[in-house]
Amino acid sequence: MAIEIEQPSVGLSRVAVSETHGEDSPYFAGWKAYDENPYDEVKNPSGVIQMGLAENQVSFDLLEEYLEQNLESSTWGNGNSSFRENALFQDYHGLKAFSKAMASFMEQIRGGRAKFDPNRIVLTAGATAANELLTFILADPGDALLVPTPYYPGFDRDLRWRTGVKIVPVHCNSTNNFQVTPEALEDAYSKAQAMNIKVRGLLITNPSNPLGATIQRSVLEEILEFVTRKNIHLVSDEIYSGSVFSSSEFTSIAEILEVQKYRNAERVHIVYSLSKDLGLPGFRVGTIYSYNDQVVTTARRMSSFSLVSSQTQNLLASMLSDSKFTENYIRTNRERLRKRYELIIEGLRKAGIECLKGNGGLFCWMNLSPFLDKPTREGELDLWNSIVQEVKLNISPGSSCHCSEPGWFRVCFANMSEQTLEIALKRINDFMEKRKRSWLLFSNL
Amino acid sequence: MTMGSTSSDQQQKQLLSKIATNHGHGEDSSYFDGWKAYDNNPFHPIQNPNGVIQMGLAENQLGFDLIEDWMRRNPQASICTAEGVKEFKDTAIFQDYHGLLAFRQAVAKFMGKVRGVTFDANRIVMGGGSTGANEMLTFCLADPGDAFLIPSPYYPAFDRDLRWRTGVQLLPVVCESSNDFKITKDALEVAYQKAQEANINVKGVMITNPSNPLGTILDRETLQSIVSFINEKNIHLVCDEIYAATVFDEPKFISIAEIIEGDDTCNRDLIHIAYSLSKDMGFPGFRVGIVYSYNDEVVNCARKMSSFGLVSTQTQHMIASLLSDDMFVERFITENANRLAKRYKIITGELRKVGIGCLKSNAGLFCWMDLRKLLKEPTVEAEMELWRVIIHDVKLNVSAGSSFHCSEPGWFRVCFANMDDETMKVALKRIQNFAIRRKPFRSNLRLSFSARRMDEAIMSPCIMSPRSPLVSART
Numbered sequence: 025m026a027i028e029i030e031q032p033s034v035g036l037s038r039v040a041v042s043e044t045h046g047e048d049s050p051y052f053a054g055w056k057a058y059d060e061n062p063y064d065e066v067k068n069p070s071g072v073i074q075m076g077l078a079e080n081q082v083s084f085d086l087l088e089e090y091l092e093q094n095l096e097s098s099t100w101g102n103g104n105s106s107f108r109e110n111a112l113f114q115d116y117h118g119l120k121a122f123s124k125a126m127a128s129f130m131e132q133i134r135g136g137r138a139k140f141d142p143n144r145i146v147l148t149a150g151a152t153a154a155n156e157l158l159t160f161i162l163a164d165p166g167d168a169l170l171v172p173t174p175y176y177p178g179f180d181r182d183l184r185w186r187t188g189v190k191i192v193p194v195h196c197n198s199t200n201n202f203q204v205t206p207e208a209l210e211d212a213y214s215k216a217q218a219m220n221i222k223v224r225g226l227l228i229t230n231p232s233n234p235l236g237a238t239i240q241r242s243v244l245e246e247i248l249e250f251v252t253r254k255n256i257h258l259v260s261d262e263i264y265s266g267s268v269f270s271s272s273e274f275t276s277i278a279e280i281l282e283v284q285k286y287r288n289a290e291r292v293h294i295v296y297s298l299s300k301d302l303g304l305p306g307f308r309v310g311t312i313y314s315y316n317d318q319v320v321t322t323a324r325r326m327s328s329f330s331l332v333s334s335q336t337q338n339l340l341a342s343m344l345s346d347s348k349f350t351e352n353y354i355r356t357n358r359e360r361l362r363k364r365y366e367l368i369i370e371g372l373r374k375a376g377i378e379c380l381k382g383n384g385g386l387f388c389w390m391n392l393s394p395f396l397d398k399p400t401r402e403g404e405l406d407l408w409n410s411i412v413q414e415v416k417l418n419i420s421p422g423s424s425c426h427c428s429e430p431g432w433f434r435v436c437f438a439n440m441s442e443q444t445l446e447i448a449l450k451r452i453n454d455f456m457e458k459r460k461r462s463w464l465l466f467s468n469l
Numbered sequence: 470m471t472m473g474s475t476s477s478d479q480q481q482k483q484l485l486s487k488i489a490t491n492h493g494h495g496e497d498s499s500y501f502d503g504w505k506a507y508d509n510n511p512f513h514p515i516q517n518p519n520g521v522i523q524m525g526l527a528e529n530q531l532g533f534d535l536i537e538d539w540m541r542r543n544p545q546a547s548i549c550t551a552e553g554v555k556e557f558k559d560t561a562i563f564q565d566y567h568g569l570l571a572f573r574q575a576v577a578k579f580m581g582k583v584r585g586v587t588f589d590a591n592r593i594v595m596g597g598g599s600t601g602a603n604e605m606l607t608f609c610l611a612d613p614g615d616a617f618l619i620p621s622p623y624y625p626a627f628d629r630d631l632r633w634r635t636g637v638q639l640l641p642v643v644c645e646s647s648n649d650f651k652i653t654k655d656a657l658e659v660a661y662q663k664a665q666e667a668n669i670n671v672k673g674v675m676i677t678n679p680s681n682p683l684g685t686i687l688d689r690e691t692l693q694s695i696v697s698f699i700n701e702k703n704i705h706l707v708c709d710e711i712y713a714a715t716v717f718d719e720p721k722f723i724s725i726a727e728i729i730e731g732d733d734t735c736n737r738d739l740i741h742i743a744y745s746l747s748k749d750m751g752f753p754g755f756r757v758g759i760v761y762s763y764n765d766e767v768v769n770c771a772r773k774m775s776s777f778g779l780v781s782t783q784t785q786h787m788i789a790s791l792l793s794d795d796m797f798v799e800r801f802i803t804e805n806a807n808r809l810a811k812r813y814k815i816i817t818g819e820l821r822k823v824g825i826g827c828l829k830s831n832a833g834l835f836c837w838m839d840l841r842k843l844l845k846e847p848t849v850e851a852e853m854e855l856w857r858v859i860i861h862d863v864k865l866n867v868s869a870g871s872s873f874h875c876s877e878p879g880w881f882r883v884c885f886a887n888m889d890d891e892t893m894k895v896a897l898k899r900i901q902n903f904a905i906r907r908k909p910f911r912s913n914l915r916l917s918f919s920a921r922r923m924d925e926a927i928m929s930p931c932i933m934s935p936r937s938p939l940v941s942a943r944t
Contacts, residue, residue, distance in 0.1 A: 037612045039608050107540060111755060152777055181773075181776075186777075331597060339783065
């Protein structure tokens with residue numbers, strides 16, 4: 025009779041068994057609730073409404089219209105590369121026509137206030153890949169990037185998981201609308217030094233996720249001065265730049281560098297993507313724009329691990345080089361997002377809820393701190409749990425964004441129809457009414 | 470293109486990471502010198518008939534007419550046609566890292582057709598091409614400093630893909646021409662022992678089957694012996710089967726999937742397949758990399774990691790449509806193999822005419838050419854010298870065996886599926902003229918072979934394939 029010897033299960037890597045992928049955070053429990061009971065106008069009107077997904081669905085008709093009118097130029101042949109050429113094209117420099125189109129699209133978004141050289145564009149499969157790639161290039165394992173809070177929860181994975189790099193938070197708070205201050209930057213830097221951690225760069229998101237607000241010009245200048253003084257890098261993730269409600273309110277780091285005639289520019293790198301502004305997250309189109317030649321070269325080589333499908337480059341090259349289309353798209357998209365924003369702000373205000381004054385993005389930053397049972401993270405998660413389970417809305421708690429003040433929530437408004445948004449607002453209103461009544465009742469006992 | 474102040478390169482270098490400033494990107498390897506020669510002077514039948522012919526690029530260009538014909542008859546596969554545009558929105562929004570179900574099912578079915586084994590669509594995980602897929606598996610299975618054993622000669626870019634950002638090492642398992650470069654249990658043990666002595670933690674074995682650059686497939690015994698080796702040592706086995714559908718002749722391809730299906734003693738948690746559509750279908754631009762693991766934990770981890778290299782849903786949509794057309798797939802697999810077989814016959818036949826042998830192979834997009842007797846001496850330097858002559862004088866970009874870490878100098882990989890028939894003819898003519906002009910240097914060969922006398926060439930046993938009993942008796 026054979027003796028069964030139990031084989032030790034062979035190890036996977038430390039990266040594989042760590043939890044830095046972040047999927048065990050409460051952020052995802054709301055998703056679970058949605059996945060198990062998703063709202064549908066017709067089939068499931070009492071289901072959970074997804075307000076935790078920063079997707080832009082308000083301008084799809086413009087894209088579809090473009091495609092319908094330009095079917096031939098979006099496919100193969102007719103002056104574009106043939107299927108064969110396209111299928112074989114794996115050059116990490118990217119399709120020339122596409123890099124050019126991306127550069128000019130980025131210029132248009134910034135109202136022509138900054139120029140972009142197509143030769144500095146590195147293409148990656150989404151901003152997820154771009155941010156990780158830059159981290160591999162700018163920092164060694166054990167080093168740190170400074171990131172202002174609150175920040176996009178995905179950064180915990182994108183910047184840290186496989187790179188071994190740490191995030192040291194730069195704490196921002198509501199006293200000044202969560203803006204980054206030189207003091208907060210210095211504080212974070214000193215904290216890192218005290219822990220013997222080498223800071224290699226600062227990563228900002230402008231406009232901010234989750235705040236939905238742009239960074240002011242004066243703050244950008246302070247930031248630039250700080251990174252120059254510390255001799256570290258600056259990564260500006262401008263993924264929502266095309267979603268600022270009014271073009272004049274967005275200042276890209278690129279504009280400031282241009283005004284300064286690119287002095288100290290080689291420490292600056294911009295990340296962009298078409299996932300938010302164009303609403304094409306499935307196509308995996310990200311880009312790194314760096315003013316540093318060595319970073320461009322290295323990033324390009326590294327992009328081999330996450331290139332953009334040539335088929336997608338081909339499609340978007342024609343779309344994005346049609347300046348009549350892009351101008352109209354950018355303008356219309358901004359307008360529609362602004363309207364949505366006003367709708368939700370008004371609806372929340374009627375329910376007695378205030379939000380941070382925002383001017384861009386696909387979400388608003390809602391303040392429920394006055395309604396917490398306890399002004400703590402637990403209090404916030406309790407309230408969040410009620411909202412998910414009773415109100416049946418999946419919104420994102422500020423703690424998942426590492427916000428240092430409990431009670432703030434990110435609420436997405438561009439990933440649904442207007443009707444669905446109205447229903448969500450009604451549910452919030454009813455919830456708040458109920459709470460007011462029960463609070464009044466309680467206080468009258 | 471330089472903007473901003475001119476800081477010294479040294480200062481610049483300190484501002485970037487170690488990974489960014491080391492040579493892990495691999496582009497300084499001689500592998501790329503031939504490319505540079507080609508880029509500077511590319512062959513064109515009309516515009517530049519004396520240019521360098523690209524024979525260093527393992528691309529499959531032989532099946533496009535079949536695919537293009539299918540595309541024309543199936544416009545709904547593209548979301549930019551009148552028939553397909555109604556799928557545009559749902560496709561563009563979908564970013565779930567599980568991938569479109571139809572895509573996974575179609576890929577699993579395709580893999581199954583090529584291997585005669587059933588694949589589970591729920592184990593299909595996307596990667597950014599096989600470049601991304603291989604790196605991803607390495608991140609999942611090994612820590613920085615750990616090592617993978619890898620039979621040589623091997624694909625040069627593995628040095629970058631498996632090591633650069635992962636910090637993992639590659640230790641070669643030396644394979645030799647004396648037994649047609651087969652992987653032996655001894656060679657595996659030797660490599661493993663060396664690692665132990667050097668205190669290096671071996672986490673797995675990486676094989677490419679069919680092999681690049683050899684173009685051969687692993688036989689059942691070898692596969693079984695590798696499986697028992699990794700089970701014994703309790704280490705992982707990664708099989709890169711990227712050339713699976715390029716098998717054009719007997720013997721039939723045996724996938725690792727087939728081996729473990731019939732083997733209850735193998736610990737399935739150790740078995741992982743890397744795949745891609747870049748070679749079999751000729752779609753390198755579409756970045757369709759696949760990780761297929763029998764280890765649930767690895768599937769879950771890799772899936773999360775695939776966020777860094779998902780396949781564009783536009784491409785997923787098209788592939789789902791293309792590969793679920795059974796009739797097309799079956800016809801393509803057969804026709805693709807036929808065309809590759811034809812090319813292989815032509816190239817090896819013409820080379821044989823001028824006394825050049827190739828390793829007998831039945832797969833891949835290339836042949837493994839034996840030019841050992843044309844070397845001044847059996848050294849890497851002599852191989853490089855010969856290579857430079859071939860690139861600059863003969864004007865062919867072939868790949869030198871040393872760039873594949875081959876332990877024996879004198880072997881060259883020659884790609885034959887990335888050009889049309891006419892270009893192939895020109896390339897062969899050039900090789901033949903070169904072989905006739907260049908006398909073999911190796912005086913220890915039994916027959917003195919007068920390279921100018923072509924008819925004698927066919928009679929001489931020294932030009933037989935390395936499997937000739939005369940050759941093996943001598944070596």
